[in-house]
Amino acid sequence: MNIILLGPPGAGKGTQAQRLVAQRGMVQLSTGDMLRAAVAAGTPVGLKAKAVMDAGELVSDAIVSALIGEHLDASAGKGAIFDGFPRTRHQAEALEILLAERGRSLDHVIELAVDEEALVERITGRFTCASCGAGYHDVFKLPKAEGRCDVCGGQDFKRRPDDNEQTVRTRLAEYRAKTAPILPFYEEKGLVRRVDGMASVEQVADAIDSILDG
Numbered sequence: 375m376n377i378i379l380l381g382p383p384g385a386g387k388g389t390q391a392q393r394l395v396a397q398r399g400m401v402q403l404s405t406g407d408m409l410r411a412a413v414a415a416g417t418p419v420g421l422k423a424k425a426v427m428d429a430g431e432l433v434s435d436a437i438v439s440a441l442i443g444e445h446l447d448a449s450a451g452k453g454a455i456f457d458g459f460p461r462t463r464h465q466a467e468a469l470e471i472l473l474a475e476r477g478r479s480l481d482h483v484i485e486l487a488v489d490e491e492a493l494v495e496r497i498t499g500r501f502t503c504a505s506c507g508a509g510y511h512d513v514f515k516l517p518k519a520e521g522r523c524d525v526c527g528g529q530d531f532k533r534r535p536d537d538n539e540q541t542v543r544t545r546l547a548e549y550r551a552k553t554a555p556i557l558p559f560y561e562e563k564g565l566v567r568r569v570d571g572m573a574s575v576e577q578v579a580d581a582i583d584s585i586l587d588g
């Protein structure tokens with residue numbers, strides 16, 4: 375079983391992918407993770423990618439396809455979850471070739487559909503404890519005692535610089551502009567399944583499970 379998880383940043387793709395890895399033994403091929411690993415290792419691809427990411431731009435199709443190809447063999451016989459890839463029609467075509475070369479194909483393209491305004495609120499409100507990393511939210515999950523972490527009692531909190539409204543809206547626009555065009559490609563193949571990405575993590579998990587087991 376090889377699947378793509380689609381959805382804008384913050385829709386919960388990573389969370390669902392991790393669960394499928396833990397429960398079904400699938401291998402997550404997350405472009406973000408692979409890129410960070412390549413950057414950390416200082417490989418030629420990693421150095422190239424770092425310059426692009428530091429500029430706040432998306433890395434090129436060629437870089438991403440090379441990384442995916444390298445990691446795809448590790449998922450043989452287990453099933454792959456593509457997370458954050460493909461982002462363009464060109465990458466989608468490249469993925470077909472990468473899979474076909476290995477006698478494999480895609481089974482489902484699962485889209486976590488979101489309400490963009492609600493997603494902006496969800497992302498811009500989140501913050502974490504600087505000491506233990508516990509997650510909180512301005513609206514949905516404030517610490518029980520103001521200014522003190524429920525878990526460790528820490529009083530320092532931090533927000534990811536990416537979680538400001540302007541950045542989130544820019545990334546949503548990028549998602550619409552660059553990822554949405556691949557949906558028709560997969561719809562023609564009858565592979566697209568939609569799940570309500572604004573539902574709870576458990577509900578999203580159930581919906582994905584029924585697709586995989588259906």
Ligand SMILES: [Zn+2]
Nearest residue numbers: 503506523526
């Ligand atoms: Zn804490």
